[in-house]
Amino acid sequence: MATPPTAAAFLAALRAEGLTVVEVGRWWEHNRNHKGPWGEVHGVLIHHTVTGVNVNAVPICRNGYEGLPGPLCHGVIRRNGEVHLVGYGRTNHAGGGDPDVLQAVIDESYDERPPKPNVGNVDGVDGNAHFYGFECENAGDGKDPWPAAQLEAIEKAAAALCRLHQWGPKSVIGHLEWSDDKNDPRGFTMPSMRDRVADRLAVKEQKPPAPKPSQPAPPKPSVDLSKLVAAAKSDPARRGTPISYYGVKVVEQALVREGLLAPSLADGHFGTATVAAYAAWQRRCGYKGADADGIPGADSLKKLGARRGFTITP
Structure with missing residues (x-):
């Protein structure tokens, strides 16, 4: 609007x-x-x-x-x-x-x-x-x-x-x-x-500015898969943990750039909207049914990271 x-x-x-x-x-x-x-x-x-x-x-x-x-x-x-x-x-x-x-x-x-x-x-x-x-x-x-x-x-x-x-x-x-x-x-x-x-x-x-020759390229953001899954499952005990701990914001911004999540909904909480957006990404990757439930898996997350510039850890 x-x-x-x-x-x-x-x-x-x-x-x-x-x-x-x-x-x-x-x-x-x-x-x-x-x-x-x-x-x-x-x-x-x-x-x-x-x-x-x-x-x-x-x-x-x-x-x-x-x-x-x-x-x-x-x-x-x-x-x-x-x-x-x-x-x-x-x-x-x-x-x-x-x-x-x-x-x-x-x-x-x-x-x-x-x-x-x-x-x-x-x-x-x-x-x-x-x-x-x-x-x-x-x-x-x-x-x-x-x-x-x-x-x-x-x-x-x-x-x-x-x-x-x-x-x-x-x-x-x-x-x-x-x-x-x-x-x-x-x-x-x-x-x-x-x-x-x-x-x-x-x-x-x-598109980033070209790094100076003497400077190494900045490291890619890293997302911890196990903690991201916990966030996606809305573990109440983890709600107070900073969003950078799960990398939720990194994943949400990637979903925004894929056109699957509205920018206003990238709020750092793996709530209903983010689960629905991730399920759409899983379907885009070829998953169906229970395999496209919006809970991140290693393969779909690796594909998203490869397209949008982040890595994952187990």
């Missing part, structure tokens, strides 16, 4: 992520704000344009069409990876959607996918007020390929706004995850895109 930034800050965030941004007209004052306020913003919504290979979707998304005036999004992500900004403020891109999905995005509380939407454009909550929207050039038939440059641009645009607002990747959803009468985007999955966004956020977040 966040107040929308200035148009200049929005533009700067996209460019800082390495995107090629094209400004179309006076995009920063082109909106539908007379229909209602824009914000608080809660996430990023990804669409496909349903346009062919040789169609430039930018004018359509800027101007709209009969029955649906433009702008139809904030940015158009072209097949070559360029992002063309066509509006800023309320735009006609999201329409109505499921309030349960909105809450799940705000909380970043879901596992691989948000809850399946049960309402659509006509009877849903107003998404135009609460989401950034990117229309991505594609025929939308599930056969039209997505160029690598375009997928990377979608990843970068979503990550830029997550970084700007300190959101996790679960703040990024597809239109089909918002409304039960939509099917976009087709041709790639939103869980796979959220994984890409998570990796991008983690890499840039973790």
Whole structure:
């Protein structure tokens, strides 16, 4: 949840992520704000344009069409990876959607996918007020390929706004995850895109300054497996022990960077939310049933440490 930034800050965030941004007209004052306020913003919504290979979707998304005036999004992500900004403020891109999905995005509380939407454009909550929207050039038939440059641009645009607002990747959803009468985007999955966004956020977040040649690299944090398990099982006798003793905070921050735990829930206690997030990590590692109970095991913890820069001890 966040107040929308200035148009200049929005533009700067996209460019800082390495995107090629094209400004179309006076995009920063082109909106539908007379229909209602824009914000608080809660996430990023990804669409496909349903346009062919040789169609430039930018004018359509800027101007709209009969029955649906433009702008139809904030940015158009072209097949070559360029992002063309066509509006800023309320735009006609999201329409109505499921309030349960909105809450799940705000909380970043879901596992691989948000809850399946049960309402659509006509009877849903107003998404135009609460989401950034990117229309991505594609025929939308599930056969039209997505160029690598375009997928990377979608990843970068979503990550830029997550970084700007300190959101996790679960703040990024597809239109089909918002409304039960939509099917976009087709041709790639939103869980796979959220994984890409998570990796991008983690890499840039973790990038340390280069150590001086005369200095050894700092040691990796170490997590004691047995004590972490005790914390996960909520042993009452250990509640007063400092969180660094168990390494709970180290593991929680790793789960945040994986997009499995909301930053606000990384509080140093291996409670219900952290157990649920760790269970999701275990499922991502291929465990099922009782083997994905949220209680850390050596193999899953080693994999998490290898990705997120910590070691474990027995």
